[in-house]
Amino acid sequence: MEIVYSVKDMQHTADKLKHSSLSIGFVPTMGYLHDGHLALIKQAKEDNDIAIVSIFVNPMQFSPNEDLDKYPRDFERDEMLCEQNGVDYIFYPPKKGMYPEGFQTYVSVDKLTKVLEGASRPTHFRGVTTVVNKLFNIIKPDKAYFGKKDAQQQLVIKRMVKDLNMDIEIVGMPIIRENDGLAMSSRNKYLNLDERKSAICLHRSLDRAEELIKLGVNSADRIKNEMRKLIKSYKYARIDYISINRINDLSELDTIEKQNTLISLAVFVGNTRLIDNIWI
């Protein structure tokens, strides 16, 4: 495994791999890897000749009041996990390497980013699409892997890739969960023991929604109300949003549409903002 720090070196390496007709699978991350990331890495390795992981805590996708500075970092541990999981290259650029002086170009996806996470975090997705666009141009992957925990992110990136004719396949991978159902996230580290217990409310509320749908309930309002009630019974939990949307365009749904429904939510547990979702 090799660690690459500069954009130029990474592009040069990608070119060499391409000239040798080796396929590249790419997993973009902000580091502090957990089993969710490792599932993406394993799939990337399985599908491609070469697996490349980027580790970059992207300042552009955090707003000034968010957790950029305290976002957890542990490069040595990440390095070890990558090595153990067959990663061929880690791309680990410094901030200045990604955003040199005078930087002023942005990639933005319009409608899909106005709702859900985009409504709560208005500049977030512009930061995500800009950095992912850059990373795609640097790594030149054949396939790139994203977890479905960030459901909207995955849809937004698919849209960007399609609209800008980037010749890359976006692979969405299932959410990986702790034993009690909490979706894995680097941010789970922020939770103290009491909050950790409450954090299960996100998954529980989604389970409840699924159960109701199985029972024949298809009113979005009724499902959201039940979810709200359940979450409110947990200490430390404060709902940011609960939303039921069409998967293809994220328009809001009044009635469940089988195979085309995303139920998603964001909940503050203490000061930590967690997200989760299911696709129906």
Next chain:
Amino acid sequence: MEIVYSVKDMQHTADKLKHSSLSIGFVPTMGYLHDGHLALIKQAKEDNDIAIVSIFVNPMQFSPNEDLDKYPRDFERDEMLCEQNGVDYIFYPPKKGMYPEGFQTYVSVDKLTKVLEGASRPTHFRGVTTVVNKLFNIIKPDKAYFGKKDAQQQLVIKRMVKDLNMDIEIVGMPIIRENDGLAMSSRNKYLNLDERKSAICLHRSLDRAEELIKLGVNSADRIKNEMRKLIKSYKYARIDYISINRINDLSELDTIEKQNTLISLAVFVGNTRLIDNIWI
């Protein structure tokens, strides 16, 4: 020479060329080719194994009150000129091929597009950077060629390529002029005989500016005033802007900086908006 209509076919062709280690030189155009385009094509052919020209009148870079519908088109003539000048592929996509339903992704360069052409045409550059980004992802060129007549466009595209780490060299080529000095442009076709005579005022005013600088004048205001006076003496000419800027960041200059000054202007001649510039 081959004409390619679909994005997929063009990407497939580009991949095949790359796998054969053939370098690609790319000239993006809106068609209605003139000697300015042909100079770019010749250079692309000289520098690379393969020359690809795109012909696409990009609706996104026109505002509703601009000349999209009447923009001159003559594909048969363009095809002949490309064939004669050694072009290997023309990429000639339909509008729907470039902007399918649901399209909603934009690439924008911030500060550089707020002045000059961007101030007069606020949505213009977003249209240019978005389509050029797409074309770069479709054609996958090693080098792309742009004329210096669109001076700001060239700087904006260079910025986009740098900021988004697109692995492409942008080559800027000198302005090609008619015998009397009028910069070549597909829009010159709109001019009637009288307007055609007046259109020379752009080049004349730039000549005058150069002459003043050679005489030791370095006040931007004085130079702009002299240019204004000269242009006003031409019938049918109405100034949109005359501006003197630093080349690197397009900030406005009070005093000429040798090697780093762009003098540019836009003038309506009759209803036709023409632009021209010199680099000092």
